[in-house]
Amino acid sequence: MISIQNRITAFAKLGDFLSQFSNEGIIKKDNIEYNEIFFDVFKHQIKLSEEKNSWFTKDNLLFTLNTWSKSLNNNNLENFIKNSVISETFSSKKVAIILAGNVPLVGFHDFLSVLISGHSVLVKQSSNDKHLLPFIAKYLEHVEEGFKGKITFTEEKLSDFDAVIATGSDNTARYFEYYFKNKPNIIRKSRNSVAVLTGKETEDDLIKLSDDVFQYFGLGCRSVSKIYVPKGYNFDAFFTGMYAKRDIINNAKYANNYDYNKAVYLMSEFDLLENGFLMIKEDESYSSPIATVFYEYYDNEIDLKIKLYQDKEKIQCIVAKDFIENEVAFGQTQHPKLTDFADGVNTLEFLSNL
Structure with a gap:
């Protein structure tokens, strides 16, 4: 059994290793354990x-x-587990995790949660994201030998496990709920994130909101796919903020989706506003197509708060400024803390009760 402190130390060392890879550049550092083996291969x-x-x-x-x-350091990891009942002597279980592939390493939080809880993990990856996590697992096994034998990847049908954490679409979730009904489980369905605008946002607020809209091309559950605006809202300021991400149209796949969805809307004679790389369309749905943000008008804030509460099972994040409890600041949806559990379900609590 690996001690809790050793688990924390191993993931903190992983954080040090990953710090060499950022948008500022890939820069090899001194004093990173096993860098000679892993840096170039990563x-x-x-x-x-x-x-x-x-x-x-x-x-x-x-x-x-x-x-x-930035998340994987000793302080963050200790805060992550401090309110959990993680024992040094509890019975370790094998927990299967089924990962989505919409954004890179989207299931890493589940992977971390299972291992730091002291359990073994059985990983079924998405075919869209197969390269990074197995390599990270190898690195962890090098810095903490106690992880050897506790991490398994499979492409086969899942078998021989005690509990499951699965993430998928609403359709696959129904399958998961039936298939895993006799096992302790967390089944995550599709969710989207929204932003509430009042018209009082600064230019900087809306530029930051462009990060929430466009990071990962809007494919993440923490990506803002819908905005709520007051009646009579002037969208000029919104489009000015979005202009910061105008270069996204240079990505061929994004551009193809933009052209396709625009053609569908025009042929259907939908009203829409667009700026050459983003369309906004009035729609009550939460899940918008790529290159599109839905919007909906609201009459008063109290009614909107009630609606958002009633639809909380469909919403991952609410981006706003001084509007609602547990709101996320503009530009911060893709910077969650370790304690920002997906769907509001405390994974560590689930794991500690197995």
């Missing part, structure tokens, strides 16, 4: 990830790695 894994999935641009991959490197 650069190659990043390249493979980019080649395999054209949504996984180098910028997005490095953004992910840099974000995790």
Whole structure:
């Protein structure tokens, strides 16, 4: 059994290793354990990830790695587990995790949670994101030998496990709920994030909001896919903020989606506003297509708060300024803390009760 402190230390060392890979550059540092074995090979894994999935641009991959490197330090990891009942002597279970592939390393938080809780992990990856996590697992096994034998990857049908954490679409979630009904489970469905605008936002607020809209091309559950605006809202300021991300149209896959969705809207004679790389369309749905943000008008803040509460099972983040409890600041949706559990379900609590 690996001690809790040794688990924390291992993930902190992983954070140090990942700190060499950021949007400012890939820079090899001194005093990183096992760098001579892993640094160049990890650069190659990043390249493979980019080649395999054209949504996984180098910028997005490095953004992910840099974000995790900042989270994985001793202080953050100790705060992460301090309110959990993690015992040094409890019975270790094998926990299966089924990972989505919409953004790079999207299931890493579950992977971290299972291992830092002292359990073994059985990982079923998405075919869209297969290169980074197995390599990270190898690094962890080198810095902490006690992890050897506790991390398994499979492409086969899951078997021989005690609990499961699965993430997928609403359709796959229904399958998961049926298939895993006899096991302790966390089943995550599709969620989207929204922003509430009042018209009092500064130019800087809306530029930061462009990060929430465009990071990962809007494919993450923490990506803002819908905005709420007051009646009579002038969208000029919103589009001015979004203009900061105008170069996104240079990505061929994004541009193809933009052209396709624009053609569909025009043929359907929908009213929409667009600026050459983003369309906004009035729609009550939360999940908007790529290159599109839905919007909905509100009459008063109290009614909107009630609506957002009633729809909380569909919403991951609410971006706003002094509007609602647990709101996320502009520009911060893709910088969650370790304690920002997906869907508001405390994974560590679930794992400690197995």
